[in-house]
Structure formats: structure tokens, C-alpha cells
Amino acid sequence: MSEEKFDCIIVGAGPAGSTAAYELARQGLEVLLVEKGDKPGSKNMMGGRLYCYSLHRIIPNFWEEAPVERRVEKEELSFLTEHGAMTISLDNEVLGEAPSHSYVVLRADFDAWLAGKAEEAGAMIATGIRVDDLLWAGGKVCGIKAGEDEILSDVVIAADGVNSLLAQRAGLRGELRPEHVSVGAKSVIALPEKTIEDRFCLRGNEGAARLFVGAGTKGAPGGGFLYTNKESVSFGLVFNLGALIKAGVSVAEAVEDFKFHPAIRPLLEGGEVVEYSAHLVPEAGLAMKPRLFTGGMLVAGDAAGFVINTGFMVRGMDLAVTSGALAAKAVIAAKEKGDFSADTLKIYEDFLRQSHVYSDLEAYKNVPELLEEPDMYTTLPALVVDILTDLFKVKGNPPERVQKMVMRHIRQKTSFWKLAKIGWKGARSI
Template identity: 55%
Template sequence: MADEKFDAIVVGGGIAGTVASYLLAKAGLEVMLVERGTFAGSKNVSGGRIYSHSLEKIFPDFGREAPVERKITREKISLMTEESSVTLDFYSGSLGKQGSDSYSVLRSVFDQWLAEQAEAAGVMIVSGIRVDDLIVREGKVCGVIAGEDEMEADVTILADGVNSLLAQKISLCRELLPSQVSVSAKEIIELPPEVINDRFHCQDNEGTAWLFAGFPSGGRTGGGFLYTNQSSLSLGIVCTLSDLVEGDKSLPQLLEDFKQHPAIEPLVKGGKLVEYSGHLVPEGGLAMVPKLVGNGVLVIGDAAGFCINVGYAVRGMDLAVTSAECAAQAVLAAKDKQDYSEVSLKEYETNLDKSYLMQDLKLYKNLPHFMESTPRIFDGYPRMAADMLTDLFVVNGQPAKPLLKNMFKHVRKIGIANIMRDGWKGVRSL
């Protein structure tokens, strides 16, 4: 293998790396994909939802043959305190229309299907191998070093996850700040499909995506999530690392408390824990996107910080697919010119700028700072909402009070000026 040179080597068998390698191999390039895990998807444990629009362009109607779990037709958002939950529940058939639909997925299964498509296109997949370093000659990346093996390529694509040590080694990115990443813990809880249908008011193959703010993250920046799979639930929490270290509870304890919440416990009751996992999530938005291109090298997916969390939706997989497509187009253009310099590969950045990906990152560039600097989103406002609805719905035989007066007393606890200020900052960040 040391004597063989590839057109491209892709490091990382997640969605970004696999899609990039598939597109290059389909175009006739000799491609090797190196995955540290024992198989593609063995280390990929994201929350579990993919928006289909980007992958549809590459695998039309992939939902019919790919091992997706359920098509998401119900969206829920909850503000939680220790004992209550205020929920917005939205059901619509428009959520399931092809091209604008989304699916819950189990990455260990879904990523293996993607890897099979890549192998069928001609990609050489090498799993169970850790890339320790990059081959650099005269300022150009010329391949990878894995143990005692050196494997060369015209171009190397780094898709090695949110904390890309390889990108750091060649100074494309700096060491991540605690405020730029979140830590997530997730459980897969097995339940019969009919039980899931009953508890979440779903039809067969239809599912729910549910996000939670407030109590799950201990009133700090972060939240909880729940996705319905075919015969299991993906339940987890996400906390910004900088906030987590200042809290008084560990991530596993926060997850356990979340499971025991009176609004959650009936949903998971009788379920069997079949998987527990944790991972880092890029949360810095545009501010954490590193230098994406060097001589002979590109950075894609989570390694590039491509993730958008707008509170009511979290997106990463569709961005991974689009970044892979943009990178593959740039590599193919570079091959036509036989020029893999940084100047030539900058077409990747041009492709990104033309896509929704970079436009959305720019649109929401101020949102991470707004969420981090407005802790009331995760403690004060969930409490205010719960207290308002308690006064609205609890009937205890006491004389009723004027509605406006009753609601206004809860507003005063936070302060009208604070609410107006937060609202203005929030609108501007969106």
C-alpha cells in the first residue's frame, strides 16, 4: 500500500467523508477512505435526524432504500422546569413532502449503507485504522501516515470530526475553545413500534422530533432532544462545555434526571437501554469555521465546524453532505487542471459561498453569542412560562384575579426591560 498513490484520500467515514469519497469515485478517481472505527458509523452518534434535501441530490428518493427509521411529521419544542413542561406541538403533512422532509436515523446503521454505496462506486475503505499524521512536503499535503504506513494522494480530505487534530497539525485550525463545542450524551431505548406509535401519536413510519430547553441542561446553555426511531427512542442532552464545567452536575447525571422528569418518564417507561454514547458537537457557528483549504488538503463536515443550532432545529448532517459535494466538485476541477494547490482548491470555498450552507451560517453568525450571553433562555423563561400557565389552568376555589394582572406579575420577575432587550437581541441574531 505504501507504493500506491491515490487520487484522493479521505480521512473519516462519517456522512461527509463517505459522500465525498462516493462522488469522487463515481467520477472515476482512485479513492481511499480511512475510518478509525471498526466500520463506518461505529463512532458516529449524533442526535439522529437528517434533512433530506442535500442527500436527495446525490441519491434521489434515498428514503425508499436507505435504512432510515421514521419520516418526521411532528415537531415539538418544550420549555421545562423541574416539575413542568410547556410544549408547542406541530403536526403537518408538509413536513413529509419529498425534498423538504427529514428522517430519524441510527448512524451506526445509516452510515454503513452510505459506505456500501461508496464501495460499490469503487472506493477502497480501510477501517480500524487511525491516521496519526499527514505527509507534508514543501508545504503541500501529500497523503497520510497511519502507524508505520504512509499512503500518498494528490489531495487529502479531512472529515475526521469536530476536534480535527489533523487540521490542527497543519495549522488550518486552532485548538477548540470550551465555548465553541457542546458535549452530548445519548441513550437508545428500545420499545415496540406499536408502543411508540401510541405514546407519540404516530402512524407507522411517521415520527416525532422533540427539543427541550431549561431543565435538561440544568438551566444552562444547552438542552434535551428526543427522536422516535422504528423500534427505539434516541434520548439525550447537549451542554456547552464551558457551562458544563461550571455546573454542579455531571453530564450522565443530567441525562438521568432528564429521563426521570415527570413529562419524560412515561414516554420511556418499560424501555430497554441498548446503547449509551457521547460526542462533541460544534456550536460556534461561523466564528469557529477554520481555514478550509491548504495545498493538497480540504476540511469538510464537522471538522469544518459546519453545524447550525437555531434553538427550534439543529442541523449538521445536511451541511455535511453539502460540504462533501462542494469539496468533490473542487477536487474534480483540480484534477482536470492537474493543480492541487491552495489557489486551485479554493474553488471549494467558492462552491460553499454559492450554496445555502455558508449563507445560512452567515445569517445565524450572531446566534451562538446571543444564546451564550442570554442565560434567561434556559432558566428564567421556562420558569415564567410554567408559572403563567399554572395560574391560567389551576382552579383551586380561590377568587379569580384579572388575567392581565395575573400574567404581569410573572413578567415583572424577569423585568420588562430585560424581556424587550432579549427579544431585540434575539430578532437581530436571526
């Protein structure tokens, strides 16, 4: 038994790891998928939204069998001041058209399903196992060490999440830098199905996705989110860790206060918190990308920093799925060649470069700089909320010309120069 050797050991049964395991097992390779949590998904967390296109390429129409919550057909982006909110709301059935649509999912269910697909395809799954280290031979990774157990394989795929121990052990990345990651705190709040449909104006299986910029994070870079599940909403805040440390804001307190914001409170009224979790999110894109391969090893998913936050959408799972599939493709190519050296495995990076993963990361690579801009979270929300408030308020005084009123707010809160600078950054990054 101890001489047994796998073609590939995948560490982490999230979307990247399970997709890689599924693809490899389907090709008849001997695959071991190792997960630290008692069940796939039990350690995972995200706001809750999966863009479908990438997994659809691997498991067509997967949403028909996967545990998905609601199909997002309503997008809302709100700018919040302490008391007010200005919301852009888009309702469009087109948003729900397959396969470029998205679903709200609960990770505990969804990840377990995807790992189950890999197991059905023939992958061996071991849960409740922490992988402590890599095994090396001749300068190449040749397996993993978990407790006393050493298991050999031709390749290890590290899909072990944002704080990837294995990528670090392999010398592919250093310590995470606070400004490169965000910390997300999320509550799942149970509400009756009917209440959710009424409050968010949804019918049947339709879902809403809402993002909040401004007062939720108490002016710190980051944002709030709210996604509708079938019988609950996923709600929380994400803070850039570096900025959070500087601002000295308590995350738990901010989440509690955010629940009582006048724009949020009526949405959550009567709900019961059934789950609470927090997780790190890689957000620096290409700036934090580790080396993605070394002899006998590849890095995929969050471990590779494959998350895009544009300010109006956050994507991670779709990139994780593609990177997992491409890692599998690279392993298959290496197996055909019978060579698992870095020289062969670098084909993984070529695959990524040809895929949407790199073009997407490249396209949004300046966004983190925009999102660092403190005015985005204080001045801009105040500007839009106050201008629109003055526009709609009837005071019984002689009216101020709109153009003059807008100028006054801009001068009071910021300057044309500063606005133009943010506008330029925005135009350059998205």
C-alpha cells in the same frame, strides 16, 4: 505497491467523507476512504435526525434504499421547569413531504450504508485505521501516515470530525475552545413499535422530534432531545461545554435525572437502555470555522464546524453532505487543472459560499450568542409554565385579570427590560 498514489484520500467515513468519496469515485477518480472505527458509523453519534434535501441532490430519493427509521411529521418544542412543561406541538403531514422532509436515523446503520455506496461506486475503504499524520512535500499535503504506512495522494480531505486532528496538524485550526463545542450524551432506549406509536400519537412510519429547553440541563445552556426510531427512542442532553464547566453539572447525572422529569418519564416507561454514547458537537458556526483549505488538503463536515443549532433545530449531517460533495467538486476541478495548490483548492470555499452552507451559517451566526443567555434556560421556561398554569388553574378565588397576572410573573421573575433584551437578541439571530 508502496508507489501507489491516489487522486484523493478521505479521512473519516461519516456523511461528509462518504459523500465526497462517492462523488469522486463516480467520476472515476482513485479514492481511498479511511475510517478509524471498525465500521463506518461505529464512532459517530448525533441526536438522530437527517434533513433530506442535501443528500437527495446527490442520491435522489435515497430514503427509499437507505436505512432510515421514521419520517418526522411531528415537531415539538417544550419549555421545562422542575415539575412542569409547556409544549408547542406541530402535526402537519406537510412536514413529511419529500424532499424537504427529515428522517430519524441511527448512525451505525446509516453511515455504513453511505460508505457502502461509496465503495460500490469504486472507492477503496479501509476501516479500523487511525490516521496519525499528514505527509508533506514542498509545503503541500501529499498524503497520510497511519502507523508505519505512508500513502500518497494529490489531495487529502479531512472529514475526521469535530476534533479534527488533521486540520490541526495542517495548522488550519487551533485547539477547540470549550465555549465553541457542546457535549452530547445520548441513550438509545428500546421500546416496542406499538408503544412508540401510541405514546407519541404516530401512525406507521411517522416519527416525532422533540426538543426540550430548561430544567433538563439543570438551567445550563443546552437542551434535551428525543427522537423516535422504529423500535427505540434516541434520547439525551446536549450541554455547551464552556457553560457546563462553569455550572459544574455532571452530564451522566443530569441525563439520569432528566429521565425522571414528569414530562419525560411516561414517554420512556418500560424502556430498556440498549446503547449509551457521548460526543462533541461543534456549535459556534462561523466563529469556529477553521481555514478550510491548504495546498493538497480540504476540510469538510464537523471538522469544518459545519453545524447549526438554532435552539429549535440542530443540523449537521445535511451540511456535512453538501460540504463533502463540494470538496469533491473542488478536487475534480483541481484535477482538471492538474494543480492542487492552495490557490486552486480555494475554489472549495467559493463553492461553499455559493451554496446553502454559508448562507445558512451566516443567517444563524448570532444564535450562539442568544443560546448563551442564561435566562433562556431558567427564567423563560418558568415564565411560560407559570403563566399558563395560572391561566388554566381554577382556585375558587376571585380571578386575577390575565394581563395583571402576566405582569406579576414578569416582575417577579425578571423585568420587561431583560425580556425585551432577549427578544431583541432572538429577533436578530433567528
